Amino acid sequence: MSNETHTRRRFGRRPEQEVGPRATFRQLLPYIFEHKAVMIVVTVLSVIGAATNLAQPLLVSQVINVVQAGDTLGPLVWLLVGLVVVSAVISGYQHYLLQRTGEGVVLSSRRRLIGQMLRLPISEFDTRRTGDLVSRVGSDTTLLRAVLTQGLVEAVGGALTFVGALIAMLVIDPILLGLTLLVIAVSVVTVTLLSARIRVATQKAQTRVGDLAASVERAISSVRTVRASNATEREIAAVDEDAKGAWHMGVRVAKISALVVPVAGIAMQVSFLVVLGVGGFRVASGAITVANLVAFILFLFMMILPLGQAFGAVTSVNAALGALGRIQEIIDLPVEDQYDREIAPLAMTVGAANELVNPDAPALEFDDVHFAYALAPSDEADPADDGAGEHEPEPNPTERRPVLRGVSFSAPRGQRTALVGPSGAGKSTILALIERFYDPSLGEVRLGGLDIRTLERTALRSQIGYVEQDAPVLAGSLRDNLKLASPDASDEECVDVLHAVNLSEVLDRDPAGLDAPVGEDGVMLSGGERQRMAIARALLAAPPILLLDESTSSLDGVNEQKMRAAIDAVAENRTLIVIAHRLSTVVDSHQIVVLDHGQVIGVGTHSELVSSTPLYRDLAKHQLLV
Template sequence: MSSPAPTRPRRGFGRTPDDGPRATFSQLLPYLLEHRTVLSWVIVISVLGAGASLAQPLLVGQVITVVEGRGDLGGLVALLVVLVIVSGLLSGFGHYLLQRTGEGVVLSSRRSLVRRLLHLPIAEFDQRRTGDLVSRVGSDTTLLRAVLTQGLVEAIGGSLTFVGALIAMLVIDPVLLGLTLLVIAVSVVTVVLLAARIRVASRKAQERVGDLAAAVERAISSVRTVRAANATDREIAHVEADARGAWEQGIKVARISALVVPISSIALQVSFLVVLGVGGYRVASGAIEIADLVAFILFLFLMIGPLGQAFGAITSVNSALGALGRIQEIIALPSETDGDAALTPAPTDPSSTDVALAFEEVGFRYPEQARRTEAEKAAAAVAGEIERDTTVLRGVSFSVPTGSRTALVGPSGAGKSTVLALIERFYDASEGVIRMGGVDIRALDRTELRSRIGYVEQDAPVLAGTLRQNLLLGTPEASDEQCIAVLRSVNLGEVLDRTDAGLDAQVGEDGVMLSGGERQRLAIARALLAAPPILLLDESTSSLDGRNEQLMREAIDAVAENRTLIVIAHRLSTVVDSDQIVVLDHGRVVGTGTHSELVAAVPLYRDLAKHQLLV
């Protein structure tokens, strides 16, 4: 059995949900600048569209003047129609470019996030929920599209329209402009005050969506267990509770946004009424002409439009920054290789020595507790939280000769699976040194290290897809003939022959279309196909019946020639032929030797052997 897995930190310890990640606009800029060429064209189009829009009120004023003088309207009307058409075409093309760029921003953010996710240390996955991570890739990144498609870049072009209309209105009548700006200033102050609340509410809404995704992933991945336990209705209630939490946060965002949306409309209506009333009086008094009032009103509509875009941009940007904070939280995490650059590269080939692997006083403690500061530990103690001892290995020392077979045995929780995880560098030892061929494995490139190791996990995970895709995961250059040969060597020929699909046969989500033993044999076949110098087998025959176990042992024996094997033993038959057996108990080595030596000298091993190691 594997060592106890680290538990997720209790919600509320350390950082609380209310002081979660927050992004700044400067962190959003790199995603936008990646598409600066297209955005430049969008801005140019926006400027041209603004010019076409600003020219229209002036032409309308000219039309009114010509009508009053009973002149010819043909040329002015034609020009006005052309400007309206050009403005519409420019708006449509600019909208397409923005939508396309928005999708590009989502793509680049997803690529960055996925690249970081799949390079995170294993310890991060121990403490985070899969569904929440998936939500960040899907839901959170989608919100970044709104930055472009809901007003930010359009607001840049709109600002030109706003300034141009402002100047024209100043020339026409400064008094009317002053009254208009007073109304607009009140609306702007209101929107700015609401912006911070939108960002906080949006971030919390995305966190609730992450909770919902995690709950759905949990229920679906364990659906057979849930059904067997008659817990379907309870799981539905659990998911619905998270769905309602997401709904409630979404309503809060909608409530705040609803305050922003009508502000531009109210500002337009109030401004229009003020201009119409005061402007009518000024026309009657002879202060301005009727043509000037009409042009002023048209410019007012042109000015309020960009103001609405700016308000929409504030809402969308603050929503996006809330989601970007969750994205940046993951991107800011160190990858598992970030600390490797400071290490001195290994000077020799680790395969050239007589000792393949050596553990020297190795200790290991799960990072969850190890990385707590003293202040955090004190805070946890005050809160009544009992610090759990997460030390798994203590002073472990043993060596594995090249080309030998070593078995690890011991009770459940003794640390056997942790030994293999440390060899793979899923974690680094808290104390001591692990050497491969005499070289500290922390000085080896991880890619090179793992290319020399074949690892079959305890649960024998199978990826959704085909038999071929599973086999080629670590050996993409292998031929179909090699794939078929290795499948038959582990007695999976029957799976190949079930359908005409052969290697293209689907295995289902998590290999559900295969039996437990078949999944385990497929995982072993995947490792055998790569033919690495070192094989790590974590209870690889635990799901096999007697006949398939014998066939599997024969296959492993065949491929083990001139290779180093470390096997976590589940059955006595796997142990007795080993060159050496390492007995672990409570994270310590309590005996090393052959089967006969340990039976005579180590009481724990004698007891395990008596019960066929079935622990």
């Protein structure tokens, strides 16, 4: 199997998916119009610069005529020098404004893209590669800068210069102008034919860069596993294959651009030679003067220069549109709550919902809930359930794998409900549905008797603390992690909650205290410390409902006892739903829900289930280590 095939299988990428939708020039305009005030200034400067440039050949012609007549130059030379200086100053300031505005376009596009990405449904992150998303924010947005810095706005002033030079050349000698336009027409046709190929090639190149970023992100994030598996060389080879793919596509863009770039130079050289040869003959015949020929040649240079800018603008705009297509692909995706108003037109805040809550209703209730993940044919695991989501499948809306099949149970207020069952039974999916990371295919999930889809998502999640199975820790400090869900918490509260989850030693071993760094993905903490940090973060927010996804799985016996004591203390008057990993976590629960193949096969206490449910009896016999 080739490396390329290996890469495609690894990421679920298919060849026909390598090129996304193309963007249009109209989609590019909003990014530019955000800076319309600066654009107006630059345009005015372009007009002034064009006027100063067009005046220079006329002055040169006058200087030649004065010299031929034997008169003194007088102020003509100083006026010519002044125009050159003014033109240079305008050009420099215009360049600065365009560079600054180009950076502004990149910033605004990145802010918009990041804001969109972080609001996408969780299902999008299940089916997309992290590195590719990062590449869109970094590499693709950078290409938008070229629209401004490589000729698009300057082409406005260039167009004026082009038209002005064209008129002046027409007045001086229509025959020379006709020959010049013939050469230019050929170059324009050539660039037009090549521009579409540049856009397609750029889009493919950016897609390859995204593939490379995804490969690098995958290899780095799993570097310990890779090393331990002696797979370093294989991973290097796989990443190298993606790097070669990006290089090949970059070379293809360079080849096409290499055909465009010389066109302006060739047009200028051929035009110059034609004008020089034919113009010299016409001077000799007395049709035009030497001064007029010199002025014509200067106007020719002025006409060719904006033509080159226009060619550069065509190239940069097509490259930017190729990248913008990948950006717009994300921008056009629906955000997580985009259709919430259609589901529940009067979505309620917690305060409004509290007035309608039935005090006799369970804290949480599942009523005949069905759910299935959309998966590609090559996917074999559940992307959000029980730790099986480390692969990154491509979406395939035509294929769905059922995970929950008619799940019904209730979690009483202020009590602890444990979910147990074999790996893949649907336990983590239940917690994901409570958090509304996904919505049920059928059935309802109710909070206090209310369908959670009638609540605003932010209001719902403010009532729930969620500790994930892999206990993610964000790069930053202890304080940054603790205050993620509680930005207004005091340092004293942060310290108290760390003591409550037995993380006092983390504070003591670094003089920076709460400012101590935790490293990328919490690498400076042990596995058990990362889990306790995640629990501390949830406890600090003090929500009425806590969801714990196998929160003690990485703890030793001593720390598990301390953790259980901390959870017991905070569980008073709170509803806990715990995915159990060990028998010690289960036996104290008020009720236990046994799941198998997405169905509830038993509900009761530990002693009841031991006698009534064979699967639970078997799991208890093996200490629930599944």
